[in-house]
Amino acid sequence: MSDTGSDRRADKGSLVTTEEGADAQPARRHVGLSAKLLVLTISFVMLSEILIFVPSVANFRNTWLADKLTTAGVAAAVLAETDVVSKALQARLLASTDAVAIALNDGPTRRLIAMSEMPPQVDRHIDMTGMNPSLAIWQAFDTLFNGEGRMIRLVGSAQMGTSGQIEIVMPEAPLRHEMLAFAGRILALSLVISVITASLVYISLRWLFVRPLQRLIANMARFAEAPEDPERRIVPSGRADEIGDAEVRLSAMQTTLGQTLHQQRRLADLGLAVSKINHDLRNLLASAQLFLERLETSPDPLARRLAPKIVSTLDRAVDYTRAVMAYGRAQEAPPxxxxxxxxxxxxxxxxxxxxxxxxxxxxxxxxxxxxxxxxxxxxxxxxxxxxxxxxxxxxxxxxxxxxxxxxxxxxxxxxxxxxxxxxxxxxxxxxxxxxxxxxxxxxxxxxxxxxxxxxxxxxxxxxxxxxxxxxxxxxxxxxxxxxxxxxxxxxxxxxxxxxxxxxxxx
Missing domain, CATH: 3.30.565.10 (Histidine kinase-like ATPase, C-terminal domain)
Structure with a gap:
C-alpha cells in the first residue's frame, strides 16, 4: 500500500504540473504576425516600386535632354535655310534650352547657332548617340547626386532634316532640379500605391490565414485547459484548403487525445482499485494456504494429492494480481x-x-x-x-x-x-x-x-x-x-x- 500511495502521489504531482503548464500563458510578443505581415508587404511593394523607379528616372533624363536637342534642331534647320539666325531667335532658343551656347557640327564645318556668353569650362560630356540603358541609369544617378554647379556638353544627332550633330553647352543644375521634382512625384505615387496594395494584401492574408491561425491557437489553449471536455474540441469550418485540412486533423487529434486521457485516468483508478484488492486478496489467500496445510496431513489420499496443486494454484493467483498491477504501471518484470x-x-x-x-x-x-x-x-x-x-x-x-x-x-x-x-x-x-x-x-x-x-x-x-x-x-x-x-x-x-x-x- 505504501508503494501504491507513493505512485498515486507521484501521478497526482505530475497531473498538477501538467495542469499548471497548460494554464501558463506564453510570453507576450512585442510584434505579432499581423504587424510583421503588414511591414513585409509594404517593404516588398516599395522594393518593386524602386525597381520601377530607377529606369523611370533614367528615361526622364533622356527625354529631357532629347527635348533640348530637338529645340536646338529647329534653329539648325533655320540656319540651313537662311544661313543666318536672328538675335531674337537666338535669345528665345537659349532661354528655352537653358543653354549658354549652341553649335551645329556638320562634318569639317562647325557653325555657331547661338551664344549668350563665352562658355565656361565644361565638366562633363554627354553623347546621346551612344546612350544605352545601363549607362543612362548610371549617369542619371550621377546627375542626382553630383549635378549641382556642373557645366555639361550635350551632343546629339540633328533633326528636322538637317545633317550633322547638335552641340549644346549648358549647366546641369536645371536638369537635376527637374529630375528631383520627378523623383519626388514618383516616390509619393509609389508610396500611395504601396500602402493601398499592402493594405489589400494584408486584409486578404489576414482573412485567409492569420484569423484562422488565431482561431486554431485559441482553440488549442482552450482545449489544453480541459482535454477531456468534448465541447472544447475544434469544429472544422469546412474549408477546402490547407487550413481546413489542419482543422480536420486537429479535431481528430483532440478526439483521440481526449479519449486516451480518459482511458488513462480510468486505468489509474483501476490500478488503485487493483492494489487495494490485491492487498486484501493476499491476506485471504494466506489464510487459505494455512487451511491447505492441514489437508496435506489428511489420511484421505485424494486430499493429499490435490493439496499441492491447490497451493500452487493459489500462489499463481497471487502472482496474477501482482502481474495485473505491474501491467498497469508498465513495469513487467524481465523474464x-x-x-x-x-x-x-x-x-x-x-x-x-x-x-x-x-x-x-x-x-x-x-x-x-x-x-x-x-x-x-x-x-x-x-x-x-x-x-x-x-x-x-x-x-x-x-x-x-x-x-x-x-x-x-x-x-x-x-x-x-x-x-x-x-x-x-x-x-x-x-x-x-x-x-x-x-x-x-x-x-x-x-x-x-x-x-x-x-x-x-x-x-x-x-x-x-x-x-x-x-x-x-x-x-x-x-x-x-x-x-x-x-x-x-x-x-x-x-x-x-x-x-x-x-x-x-x-
Missing part, C-alpha cells in the same frame, strides 16, 4: 529464462483450467515429450493460460451439442526458434476486434471482456524477443507464438570451449 519442458507446462495449463477431466471440451496436448524451449517458465505458463482461457470461454459460449469443441496445443522447433500454436474450433475472432487485438481494453472479442489477457500475453512474448499473431486457418482461432532462443556470444563460447580443452589436456 528469467531457463530451459524448460514445454509439455509439462501445457499439462499444468490443462489441469488448472479443468480441461483434463472436462467432458464438454476435447483437450489435446500434442507437444512432444522432448520439446524444450528457452523461456521463463512462469511467464510462458501465463501466456498459454491466457490464450487457452480465451479459447475455453469462446467454446463454452456455444450451446449446440452438435458443434465440435476442441482445444489443441502443439509445438515444433526450427533451428533456434520454437513455434507454439494454440488452436480451437470456436467461432473465431470477429473482424472488428482484429485491428486492436493485443491492446488492453480494446482487443476483446466477446461482450464484457477487457482484452487484458491477450495484451499481457503479447507483452510477455515480446519480452522474450518473440511474436504472437493470429493465423487465418478458416476454422476457429489459431494463435502462433514464436520464441527465439537467447543469442549466443560466440567469442565467449569459443573462450569457454578453449578453456575446457586446456583443462582436458592437463
Amino acid at each position: 528469467k529464462r531457463r530451459l524448460v519442458r514445454l509439455r509439462a507446462i501445457v499439462e499444468d495449463v490443462g489441469q488448472v483450467l479443468g480441461l483434463v477431466e472436462s467432458a464438454e471440451i476435447q483437450w489435446e496436448n500434442r507437444v512432444a515429450a522432448d520439446m524444450e524451449v528457452d523461456a521463463d517458465p512462469e511467464q510462458i505458463f501465463r501466456v498459454l493460460m491466457n490464450l487457452c482461457r480465451n479459447s475455453v470461454q469462446a467454446l463454452q459460449g456455444e450451446s449446440n451439442a452438435a458443434v465440435v469443441k476442441r482445444l489443441v496445443v502443439e509445438a515444433e522447433r526450427q533451428g533456434t526458434v520454437a513455434t507454439i500454436r494454440v488452436a480451437d474450433t470456436g467461432p473465431g475472432v470477429p473482424e472488428r476486434a482484429r485491428a486492436h487485438l493485443f491492446r488492453a481494453f480494446q482487443g476483446s472479442a466477446r461482450p464484457g471482456g477487457t482484452g487484458l489477457g491477450l495484451a499481457i500475453a503479447a507483452e510477455l512474448v515480446r519480452a522474450h524477443g518473440g511474436t504472437v499473431v493470429l493465423e487465418d486457418t478458416g476454422v476457429g482461432a489459431t494463435f502462433r507464438i514464436s520464441l527465439p532462443d537467447r543469442p549466443v556470444d560466440i567469442a565467449q563460447a569459443r573462450s569457454e570451449h578453449a578453456r575446457a580443452a586446456r583443462s582436458a589436456r592437463s
Whole structure:
C-alpha cells in the first residue's frame, strides 16, 4: 500500500504540473504576425516600386535632354535655310534650352547657332548617340547626386532634316532640379500605391490565414485547459484548403487525445482499485494456504494429492494480481529464462483450467515429450493460460451439442526458434476486434471482456524477443507464438570451449 500511495502521489504531482503548464500563458510578443505581415508587404511593394523607379528616372533624363536637342534642331534647320539666325531667335532658343551656347557640327564645318556668353569650362560630356540603358541609369544617378554647379556638353544627332550633330553647352543644375521634382512625384505615387496594395494584401492574408491561425491557437489553449471536455474540441469550418485540412486533423487529434486521457485516468483508478484488492486478496489467500496445510496431513489420499496443486494454484493467483498491477504501471518484470519442458507446462495449463477431466471440451496436448524451449517458465505458463482461457470461454459460449469443441496445443522447433500454436474450433475472432487485438481494453472479442489477457500475453512474448499473431486457418482461432532462443556470444563460447580443452589436456 505504501508503494501504491507513493505512485498515486507521484501521478497526482505530475497531473498538477501538467495542469499548471497548460494554464501558463506564453510570453507576450512585442510584434505579432499581423504587424510583421503588414511591414513585409509594404517593404516588398516599395522594393518593386524602386525597381520601377530607377529606369523611370533614367528615361526622364533622356527625354529631357532629347527635348533640348530637338529645340536646338529647329534653329539648325533655320540656319540651313537662311544661313543666318536672328538675335531674337537666338535669345528665345537659349532661354528655352537653358543653354549658354549652341553649335551645329556638320562634318569639317562647325557653325555657331547661338551664344549668350563665352562658355565656361565644361565638366562633363554627354553623347546621346551612344546612350544605352545601363549607362543612362548610371549617369542619371550621377546627375542626382553630383549635378549641382556642373557645366555639361550635350551632343546629339540633328533633326528636322538637317545633317550633322547638335552641340549644346549648358549647366546641369536645371536638369537635376527637374529630375528631383520627378523623383519626388514618383516616390509619393509609389508610396500611395504601396500602402493601398499592402493594405489589400494584408486584409486578404489576414482573412485567409492569420484569423484562422488565431482561431486554431485559441482553440488549442482552450482545449489544453480541459482535454477531456468534448465541447472544447475544434469544429472544422469546412474549408477546402490547407487550413481546413489542419482543422480536420486537429479535431481528430483532440478526439483521440481526449479519449486516451480518459482511458488513462480510468486505468489509474483501476490500478488503485487493483492494489487495494490485491492487498486484501493476499491476506485471504494466506489464510487459505494455512487451511491447505492441514489437508496435506489428511489420511484421505485424494486430499493429499490435490493439496499441492491447490497451493500452487493459489500462489499463481497471487502472482496474477501482482502481474495485473505491474501491467498497469508498465513495469513487467524481465523474464528469467531457463530451459524448460514445454509439455509439462501445457499439462499444468490443462489441469488448472479443468480441461483434463472436462467432458464438454476435447483437450489435446500434442507437444512432444522432448520439446524444450528457452523461456521463463512462469511467464510462458501465463501466456498459454491466457490464450487457452480465451479459447475455453469462446467454446463454452456455444450451446449446440452438435458443434465440435476442441482445444489443441502443439509445438515444433526450427533451428533456434520454437513455434507454439494454440488452436480451437470456436467461432473465431470477429473482424472488428482484429485491428486492436493485443491492446488492453480494446482487443476483446466477446461482450464484457477487457482484452487484458491477450495484451499481457503479447507483452510477455515480446519480452522474450518473440511474436504472437493470429493465423487465418478458416476454422476457429489459431494463435502462433514464436520464441527465439537467447543469442549466443560466440567469442565467449569459443573462450569457454578453449578453456575446457586446456583443462582436458592437463
